[in-house]
Amino acid sequence: xxxxxxxxxxxxxxxxxxxxxxxxxxxxxxxxxxxxxxxxxxxxxxxxxxxxxxxxxxxxxxxxxxxxxxxxxxxxxxxxxxxxxxxxxxxxxxxxxxxxxxxxxxxxxxxxxxx
Amino acid sequence: xxxxxxxxxxxxxxxxxxxxxxxxxxxxxxxxxxxxxxxxxxxxxxxxxxxxxxxxxxxxxxxxxxxxxxxxxxxxxxxxxxxxxxxxxxxxxxxxxxxxxxxxxxxxxxxx
Numbered sequence: 001x002x003x004x005x006x007x008x009x010x011x012x013x014x015x016x017x018x019x020x021x022x023x024x025x026x027x028x029x030x031x032x033x034x035x036x037x038x039x040x041x042x043x044x045x046x047x048x049x050x051x052x053x054x055x056x057x058x059x060x061x062x063x064x065x066x067x068x069x070x071x072x073x074x075x076x077x078x079x080x081x082x083x084x085x086x087x088x089x090x091x092x093x094x095x096x097x098x099x100x101x102x103x104x105x106x107x108x109x110x111x112x113x114x115x
Numbered sequence: 116x117x118x119x120x121x122x123x124x125x126x127x128x129x130x131x132x133x134x135x136x137x138x139x140x141x142x143x144x145x146x147x148x149x150x151x152x153x154x155x156x157x158x159x160x161x162x163x164x165x166x167x168x169x170x171x172x173x174x175x176x177x178x179x180x181x182x183x184x185x186x187x188x189x190x191x192x193x194x195x196x197x198x199x200x201x202x203x204x205x206x207x208x209x210x211x212x213x214x215x216x217x218x219x220x221x222x223x224x225x226x227x
Binding site: 004006031032034042043044045046049051089091093096100101102103104105106107108 | 221
């Protein structure tokens, strides 16, 4: 099955600095890579996603890059703000033996933005 | 639209008891999922459904059962609860399996 490794597990940055979270996946057939943000006690919510036919995607202060050869993808947050503090999860979608797709999640990165 | 709703929000079970976690979505999504989230861990897929009448196992299905009689509802059944099932359970739905998954608010379950 798919295995997703996420680093670092915790990250502290000063407000205004950039934050980078990295994930690696094991199966080269994975084709969809979403990132979810989970605030304390809340549900996960999608912040950005990328598909295997695209190398980079940007949405305001958030960007995701994908390197299919190396099997890793990264989340970049620029000009961080205190409200960016949360746990961020990466995931990879892989087609299962039954012909459907399943998401495998990383263990999460707790981002703290220090005012 | 209410999106994805789950009941109950919290529950304490004794070892060996059974219960059903309810999940309903009003977005007419064919795809629905159940995940569990343990402290410091990511989400692990328990079961999923690609449409009414069709369910399949995920990564951690042991101790759970599901059914999907309608597009809207996807209940998760715990039989003979064990302490290892103490977790936060999230239901989710999506238009397609490689599109955004919308999560419910979660159910915090404690088995003692």
